[in-house]
Amino acid sequence: MDRLACYDCGETYAFGDAVRCRCGEPLWFEPDTASFDWSDASGTTGGDATLGRDTLWRYDSVLPAAAPTGFAAAAGGTPLFRAPSIEPTDGPRIHLKVEGVNPTGSFKDRGTAVGVCRADGPIGTVSHGNMALSVAAHAAAADREAVILVAEDTPDSRLAMIAQHDPHLFRVRGDYGRLYRDTVDGDLGAAFLNSDAPLRVAGQKTVAYEICEAFAPDAPDAIVLPVSSGGQASGVWKALRELDAAGLLPSVPRIYLAQAARCDPIARAYRRGRSRVEPVEGEPTAAVSINNADPPSGNRALAAVAETDGGVVSVAEEAMIDETDRLAADAGVSVEPSCAVATAAVRELATAGEFDAADDVAVILTGSGYKYGPSDPDTASVREVDRTDVPAAVRDAVS
Amino acid sequence: MDRLACYDCGETYAFGDAVRCRCGEPLWFEPDTASFDWSDASGTTGGDATLGRDTLWRYDSVLPAAAPTGFAAAAGGTPLFRAPSIEPTDGPRIHLKVEGVNPTGSFKDRGTAVGVCRADGPIGTVSHGNMALSVAAHAAAADREAVILVAEDTPDSRLAMIAQHDPHLFRVRGDYGRLYRDTVDGDLGAAFLNSDAPLRVAGQKTVAYEICEAFAPDAPDAIVLPVSSGGQASGVWKALRELDAAGLLPSVPRIYLAQAARCDPIARAYRRGRSRVEPVEGEPTAAVSINNADPPSGNRALAAVAETDGGVVSVAEEAMIDETDRLAADAGVSVEPSCAVATAAVRELATAGEFDAADDVAVILTGSGYKYGPSDPDTASVREVDRTDVPAAVRDAVS
Numbered sequence: 001m002d003r004l005a006c007y008d009c010g011e012t013y014a015f016g017d018a019v020r021c022r023c024g025e026p027l028w029f030e031p032d033t034a035s036f037d038w039s040d041a042s043g044t045t046g047g048d049a050t051l052g053r054d055t056l057w058r059y060d061s062v063l064p065a066a067a068p069t070g071f072a073a074a075a076g077g078t079p080l081f082r083a084p085s086i087e088p089t090d091g092p093r094i095h096l097k098v099e100g101v102n103p104t105g106s107f108k109d110r111g112t113a114v115g116v117c118r119a120d121g122p123i124g125t126v127s128h129g130n131m132a133l134s135v136a137a138h139a140a141a142a143d144r145e146a147v148i149l150v151a152e153d154t155p156d157s158r159l160a161m162i163a164q165h166d167p168h169l170f171r172v173r174g175d176y177g178r179l180y181r182d183t184v185d186g187d188l189g190a191a192f193l194n195s196d197a198p199l200r201v202a203g204q205k206t207v208a209y210e211i212c213e214a215f216a217p218d219a220p221d222a223i224v225l226p227v228s229s230g231g232q233a234s235g236v237w238k239a240l241r242e243l244d245a246a247g248l249l250p251s252v253p254r255i256y257l258a259q260a261a262r263c264d265p266i267a268r269a270y271r272r273g274r275s276r277v278e279p280v281e282g283e284p285t286a287a288v289s290i291n292n293a294d295p296p297s298g299n300r301a302l303a304a305v306a307e308t309d310g311g312v313v314s315v316a317e318e319a320m321i322d323e324t325d326r327l328a329a330d331a332g333v334s335v336e337p338s339c340a341v342a343t344a345a346v347r348e349l350a351t352a353g354e355f356d357a358a359d360d361v362a363v364i365l366t367g368s369g370y371k372y373g374p375s376d377p378d379t380a381s382v383r384e385v386d387r388t389d390v391p392a393a394v395r396d397a398v399s
Numbered sequence: 400m401d402r403l404a405c406y407d408c409g410e411t412y413a414f415g416d417a418v419r420c421r422c423g424e425p426l427w428f429e430p431d432t433a434s435f436d437w438s439d440a441s442g443t444t445g446g447d448a449t450l451g452r453d454t455l456w457r458y459d460s461v462l463p464a465a466a467p468t469g470f471a472a473a474a475g476g477t478p479l480f481r482a483p484s485i486e487p488t489d490g491p492r493i494h495l496k497v498e499g500v501n502p503t504g505s506f507k508d509r510g511t512a513v514g515v516c517r518a519d520g521p522i523g524t525v526s527h528g529n530m531a532l533s534v535a536a537h538a539a540a541a542d543r544e545a546v547i548l549v550a551e552d553t554p555d556s557r558l559a560m561i562a563q564h565d566p567h568l569f570r571v572r573g574d575y576g577r578l579y580r581d582t583v584d585g586d587l588g589a590a591f592l593n594s595d596a597p598l599r600v601a602g603q604k605t606v607a608y609e610i611c612e613a614f615a616p617d618a619p620d621a622i623v624l625p626v627s628s629g630g631q632a633s634g635v636w637k638a639l640r641e642l643d644a645a646g647l648l649p650s651v652p653r654i655y656l657a658q659a660a661r662c663d664p665i666a667r668a669y670r671r672g673r674s675r676v677e678p679v680e681g682e683p684t685a686a687v688s689i690n691n692a693d694p695p696s697g698n699r700a701l702a703a704v705a706e707t708d709g710g711v712v713s714v715a716e717e718a719m720i721d722e723t724d725r726l727a728a729d730a731g732v733s734v735e736p737s738c739a740v741a742t743a744a745v746r747e748l749a750t751a752g753e754f755d756a757a758d759d760v761a762v763i764l765t766g767s768g769y770k771y772g773p774s775d776p777d778t779a780s781v782r783e784v785d786r787t788d789v790p791a792a793v794r795d796a797v798s
Contacts, residue, residue, distance in 0.1 A: 054453060055478070070480045071731045074497065079454070079473030085542055098473065101500055103732075105769050122797040133769075141731025143484055147793050160776035161769065166728035168796040174786025182786070188793045329565035332470045332502075332540025370504050370532075370560065371769045377559035387573025387581070394546050394587045397567040398521040 001064050004198055005030040007234075007300055015064065015198070019184050026196040026297050028234060029064045033242040036062060038216055041209075056110055056206035062242060064202050065117035071141030074103050075113035076206050080214050080362070083331045086343060091350035092359035094343065095220065097211055098333060100368025104137045106130035107232060107366045110207060111193065111200030112138045118199055119191035122147055126180045126194055128154040129289050130367050135193055136165035147190045149183070151176045158372070177279075177294045184296075195229035196297040204235030205242070211362045212243055212253075219249045222310065222355065224342050225364040227257035227266055228290035230297030232366070237304035253362070254310035256354075257301060258345035260287035260337075261314040266298050270312035275302055285317060286324075286376075289338035289367065311354065313345035320344050321376065324369070334369035342366075400463050403597055404429040406633075406699055414463065414597070418583050425595040425696050427633060430461045432641040437615055440608075455509055455605035461641060463601050464516035470540030473502050474512035475605050479613050479761070482730045485742060490749035491758035493742065494619065496610055497732060499767025503536045505529035506631065506765045509606060510592065510599030511537045517598055518590035521546055525579045525593055527553040528688050529766050534592055535564035546589045548582070550575045557771070576678075576693045583695075594630035595696040603634030604641070610761045611642055611652075618648045621709065621754065623741050624763040626656035626665055627689035629696030631765070636703035652761070653709035655753075656700060657744035659686035659736075660713040665697050669711035674701055684716060685723075685775075688737035688766065710753065712744035719743050720775065723768070733768035741765075 004013045005028065006021035013027060020026055041058045056076025057067040067073065080097045087094050099107035112134040116123055124147030125135040132148045139146030146167035150159065154171060163169055172179055183192040193200050212219055223240075227233050236255055243249050259267045263282030269275075277298030285291055295301065305312055315323075323344035324337045342363045349355050385393045403412045404427065405420035412426060419425055440457045455475025456466040466472065479496045486493050498506035511533040515522055523546030524534040531547045538545030545566035549558065553570060562568055571578055582591040592599050611618055622639075626632050635654060642648050658666045662681030668674075676697030684690055694700065704711055714722075722743035723736045741762045748754050784792045 070482065073480055074478035074500070077476075079502070081469045081472055083469065083540075085540070098502065101473070101502060103478070103497065103500060105504075105767070124793070137727075137731040137733065139731075140728055141482075141484070143729075145797050147797060149789065149793075156778050157772060157776065159778045159781055160773050161733075163778055163780050164724070164727040164733060164768070164773050165731060166780070168793070169781045170784050170789065170792060171781055172784055172786050172789060179786050179789065182789060186790055188790050189797045190793060325563070328536075328563040329539055330542075332536040332538075332564060334503075334536065334560075334563060368504070368769075369563075370767070373556060374559050374563050377556065379555050379558045379562055381562050381565070382558055382568045382570050385569050385571055387571050387578050390548065390569065390571060390578065390581060391585055391587050393569060394523070394548075394567070394589060398544050398546060398588045 001029070001031050003030045004028065007303060026234070026300055028198050028238055029202045031062045031242070033062055033246045036242065036246040038213055038248065041213065056113065056203065059206050059209050063114055064199065065114050068117045071103060072113040072117055072138060075109040076102070076210065078102060080211060085330045086326055088347050088350045090357050092346065092355040092357065092361040094346060095360060095362045096331065096333060097207060097362055097364045099207065099364060099366050100335065104134045105368040105371045106134060107204065107207060107364065108134035111203035114203030115193040115197065115199040116142050116144065119193065122190035124148065124183065124188065124190035124192045126183055126192065128158060131195065132162050136162050136167040139167060140165040149179060180296065195231035196234065201231055201235045201238060204232050205239035207364060208236040208239030212249065215360070216248065217250065219251060220253045220362040221359040222254040222256055222361045223364065224256040224258065224346055224361055226290050226338055226342050226366055227259055227301055228292040228295065230266065230295045230301030233257055233301040233304050234297050237308070240308065252308055255304045255308045256310045256345060256349060257305060257312045258341040259312065259314055260285040260290060260320060260341055261316050263291045263293055264314045265293060266295060266301055267312040267314040269302055270305060275299065277302060286321060286337040287341055289336055290341065313348055315341045315344045315348065328369065333365060335365050336367050336369050336372065339365045339367055400428070400430050402429045403427065406702060425633070425699055427597050427637055428463050428601045430641070432461055432645045435461060435641065435645040437612055437647065440612065455512065455602065458605050458608045462513055463598060464513050467516045470502060471512040471516055471537060474508040475501070475609065477501060479610060484729045485725055487746050487749045489756050491745065491754040491756065491760040493745060494759060494761045495730065495732060496606060496761055496763045498606065498763060498765050499734065503533045504767040504770045505533060506603065506606060506763065507533035510602035513602030514592040514596065514598040515541050515543065518592065521589035523547065523582065523587065523589035523591045525582055525591065527557060530594065531561050535561050535566040538566060539564040548578060579695065594628035595633065600630055600634045600637060603631050604638040606763060607635040607638030611638070611648065614759070615647065616649065618650060619652045619761040620758040621653040621655055621760045622763065623655040623657065623745055623760055625689050625737055625741050625765055626658055626700055627691040627694065629665065629694045629700035632656055632700035632703050633696050636707070639707065651707055654703045654707045655709045655744060655748060656704060656711045657740040658711065658713055659684040659689060659719060659740055660715050662690045662692055663713045664692060665694060665700055666711040666713040668701055669704060674698065676701060685720060685736040686740055688735055689740070710748070712747055714740045714743045714747065727768065732764060734764050735766050735768050735771065738764045738766055
């Protein structure tokens with residue numbers, strides 16, 4: 001369980017001996033899953049079997065950490081349901097995996113939970129969003145120190161949300177991309193659970209285990225998700241490789257990644273048929289959580305797409321905003337624009353003939369839209385009325 | 400399953416024939432649970448068994464609605480874990496039931512899910528907070544019209560959050576308490592899923608089913624929760640009555656309710672040994688979600704406490720704020736002050752000798768603190784640092 005491997009050159013390392021491969025690419029844990037079966041999923045929550053429900057620890061036999069008790073035991077186990085109301089005409093069946101229903105409101109809790117259970121000492125991360133909040137909260141719950149490094153322009157409202165969990169919180173002046181590499185390369189006295197840390201990727205893969213188990217013995221035709229650093233895409237691909245090795249997939253789902261057109265380095269490399277991602281000069285976008293111009297696991301994300309015969313989609317800003325509104329108004333699910341980009345991509349892929357009505361597509365909605373509020377607050381639909389006029393106004397509205 | 404009963408005078412009605420009892424008290428569904436056993440809990444999610452995890456529909460045999468597919472199938476099934484870090488010295492074991500991990504971030508989704516699956520036509524509610532958001536989202540997901548009536552002073556940020564789900568949204572000038580009664584008494588062309596609507600209370604009771612099943616064949620010594628209208632307290636009491644009738648409780652957990660001292664009509668009646676709640680002139684409090692000066696199910700909440708030998712606690716404003724901070728910083732759980740009032744009450748009850756170290760206390764944390772952000776945003780702990788100084792600053796912080 002403690003073997004790390006490079007997806008690209010195949011080099012292996014013992015956990016703790018390396019953070020990235022000598023070839024430059026990120027590593028991941030390489031458990032032997034050839035004999036894994038769904039019956040190995042334990043059906044209990046962590047080590048606290050009397051007090052909980054199924055969570056990601058259902059898959060502890062393929063994870064590099066033992067099932068915990070407490071807050072970390074609560075990560076994962078999110079709902080998955082079909083949403084016919086947002087399916088395009090003649091398009092695929094869309095199944096929403098709602099990751100906002102995690103303890104800190106995003107998919108990041110999966111990797112953090114596994115990380116905090118395995119890493120010793122203080123834990124840290126470079127993030128100003130979902131990952132920062134997740135690491136700060138899990139550290140607080142585990143009575144561990146947390147080091148959170150945020151960019152200079154992080155708004156105070158986000159800082160306050162992170163600060164409530166009482167981490168060591170630093171607002172850092174300077175190049176954010178280099179700051180990321182500093183924490184990977186240097187010894188800062190804390191275990192940095194960054195987007196492509198092997199412990200995090202091991203936790204993130206469980207979302208695909210959950211999706212595939214829900215469809216077993218069948219499998220979805222495709223899994224669609226937003227991509228930023230490439231860490232979550234790596235996790236999904238890792239899960240599919242492991243489940244394929246175990247003989248549990250009748251066919252391997254195609255992985256499709258979605259980016260905002262204003263900052264789409266992985267999509268650009270895909271369109272050009274490249275296997276290496278080049279940094280871009282991104283523009284500001286409402287998809288703040290995936291606004292990553294130099295993704296550290298970008299090459300691995302490209303490989304996930306290539307190996308599964310999937311694709312990468314650039315979504316225009318307006319289509320992404322429209323899709324955010326559609327998910328809330330028609331599917332009841334409030335998400336960040338950074339998530340809506342994934343169902344918007346399904347719409348484009350259906351139009352392009354990549355999906356048809358017989359396809360089952362699972363879409364990972366990575367985070368809750370309630371946490372930061374609507375990106376475009378709109379109260380124009382609110383009607384003002386006197387109490388005595390309510391009955392007539394309501395009857396008129398619903399008639 | 401369709402019999403409604405009054406807890407107080409015993410009168411019964413068929414569902415649809417009455418909203419409240421002739422005696423003035425609220426009604427609830429009265430299923431026959433004498434032969435219910437935990438093995439009747441189905442272990443599947445709703446009618447969509449291949450696509451999901453355990454949720455409240457595990458208990459569909461005691462609910463007035465059939466298990467659905469889609470968004471409504473995702474309500475409930477929230478984590479429950481022990482939080483030693485916030486337990487008072489020599490006090491009880493505290494088990495947190497984290498209801499913020501529901502599709503719209505609060506416990507209200509339980510009642511809404513059951514309501515939307517059973518009520519025909521448009522659905523509505525009188526609320527400016529968690530219930531409004533929940534009803535709006537579930538209606539959107541089910542392709543149903545929603546009517547949301549909010550008070551005149553509801554801030555635009557909350558309205559925008561509700562408005563994204565595209566309900567008929569009315570900001571109403573006039574007496575909010577009378578508005579509530581208008582929707583109960585009148586025919587407005589929508590099924591109002593207010594706090595004490597029998598369908599809502601049936602859904603809300605499932606949180607206590609989950610808590611008790613987690614402890615089975617034992618039971619917690621007490622269940623502690625915030626109280627506002629008294630609807631959730633009614634639901635918890637109903638569940639305990641049903642499980643007791645089924646012979647599944649070795650002893651009935653005591654129900655303790657917590658209010659903010661600035662608006663505590665139920666606590667006042669309790670202190671005076673009354674069985675009827677009188678309206679109060681409340682003061683503004685940070686516990687906005689439970690700031691209810693004239694609770695429609697207040698008498699039933701008092702009865703729940705009296706019948707289970709529990710109590711009602713008034714919590715001072717400062718203790719409640721401190722407890723909100725403690726839950727985030729020491730337990731990793733961000734909640735509204737309206738939730739923290741419940742663990743603050745545990746602290747006071749332990750000091751008063753009402754609990755001891757041998758007791759298991761389950762605390763219902765009703766909603767996520769991320770939704771509205773920290774009530775007292777504080778970024779004083781943030782340190783500014785240049786990138787090149789990060790290694791030294793981090794090593795210094797964690798040493």
